[in-house]
Amino acid sequence: MTTQVTYPANAYPVPEEEHHDPGENTLFGFWLYLMTDCLLFASVFATWGVLYFATDGGPGPKDLFELDYVAIETAALLVSSITYGFAMISAHAGRKGGALFWLAVTFVCGLVFIGMEVNEFHHLIAEGAGPQRSAFLTAFFSLVGMHGLHVTAGLLWMIVMMIEVSKRGLGGKTLTRLGCLSMFWHFLDVVWICVFTTVYLMGAL
Amino acid sequence: MAHSHDSHSSYHGTVKGYLTGFVLSIILTVIPFWMVMEGDFSTSVKFWTISILAVVQIIVHLKYFLHLDFTHEGKPNTLAFLFSALIIVLVVGLSLWIIYESNAMMM
DSSP, X not given: OOOSOOOOGGGSOOTTOTTOOHHHHHHHHHHHHHXXXXXXXXXXXXXXXXXXXXXXXXXXXXXXXXXXXXXXXXXXXXXXXXXXXXXXXXXXXXXXXXXXXXXXXXHHHHHHHHHHHXXXXXXXXXXXXXXXXXXXXXXXXXXXXXXXXXXXXXXXXXXXXXXXXHHHOSXXXXXXXXXHHHHHHHHHHHHHHHHIIIIIIHHHO | OTTHHHHTHHHHOXXXXXXXXXHHHHHHHHHHHHHHHTOOOOHHHHHXXXXXHHHHHHHHHHHHTSOOOSSTTTHHHHHHHHHHXXXXXXXXXXXXXXXXXXXXXXX
């Protein structure tokens, strides 16, 4: 057993090496979590697709969904994506006031989205098209509701981040956390693209 | 920590990048909504157009908002995503294929 390469004692990579920013590890780890979340969404999308025609004689997608309403929801979420982007740019430039302002704008957009979604659910249930009506509606409420729950979690997280930024400023750890929330928020927007395409637009065809 | 601010600016993007992504995603959202709400096309044309536009919009979001790319910093995230995308296509595609084929056979 001979090895051709011998390392000097100090040549082994050590975790504290300068270019090894722990914040980047956190961001990568959080991204991997989001990928597992993707798979969760994928299985619910598959369920939605499979149960699409299982309306049990009850209302189907054409009877239930209003596209102009969904278009406004979509717009709120899209705008919240770019305002979060501006929050990140302000945060990395060290502008605390700007970051807080854009986080607040993002929060309001997200709140509009969730408010509209809860209102839509309320109307559907009041019309007798609740999740217990048919397998199709169970799949609808599971899919759209799960996305809504994620957005709600993102909003709660955003409140925590606004408090953290205003109390502690924009230190390295805070920036990393803002970066994780950024990925979470933009990821939810990507999921929403799939939702409005496969649920609402294809439902109206 | 001082070094970390400039070294991965691709991670948090630029105003120009976000605006580009925003404008593109508005266009890619308005077209499918318009097609389904107002457009006078056959169902299959609408179906395939909105499907393709959704995929394009997802790519736009991944590039401009989630900063996926093949640079040294972006590569691990991109590869993790591509692997997930493969699994998603398998889970969703095969589920639909199997269930609808079995439905058709039982008709």
